[in-house]
Amino acid sequence: MVANSNVDTIYFKFSDFIDSNYDKFLILPPYTIIDRVEKKLEIDLENVKKTGIEERDDICVLCMFKKNILKEYKILSRYPIDWSSVNAYKFIEKDDELSIVKHQDRYHIALQKNDK
Numbered sequence: 001m002v003a004n005s006n007v008d009t010i011y012f013k014f015s016d017f018i019d020s021n022y023d024k025f026l027i028l029p030p031y032t033i034i035d036r037v038e039k040k041l042e043i044d045l046e047n048v049k050k051t052g053i054e055e056r057d058d059i060c061v062l063c064m065f066k067k068n069i070l071k072e073y074k075i076l077s078r079y080p081i082d083w084s085s086v087n088a089y090k091f092i093e094k095d096d097e098l099s100i101v102k103h104q105d106r107y108h109i110a111l112q113k114n115d116k
Helices: 034-041 046-051
Strands: 009-013 024-028 059-066 069-077 097-103 106-111
Touching: 024 034, 034 046, 046 059, 046 069
Parallel strands: none
Antiparallel strands: 009 097, 024 059, 059 069, 097 106
């Protein structure tokens, strides 16, 4: 995966560069109400609350799961790469394809439609 000025879109999978011990991922966009996501997906995100995601618009949180148990999370700045458009509050499987699309001076992540 190489980005340059001649390429507007790059495709990737989390399994390409994140430890294979995780089987699914979740992106929490700004202002996510943790309790609602926990209820909808039947998961525990208590540790993620301390990121302040419920009141912040400058970050997203990448949550990494193994068998529906949160194992790790990372705070992602929204600049220069904005993850907030991957916000369907659904799990992303490790082999689901995502894309990075350049738009003006920012990059945006999108989940590609999967025809499974």
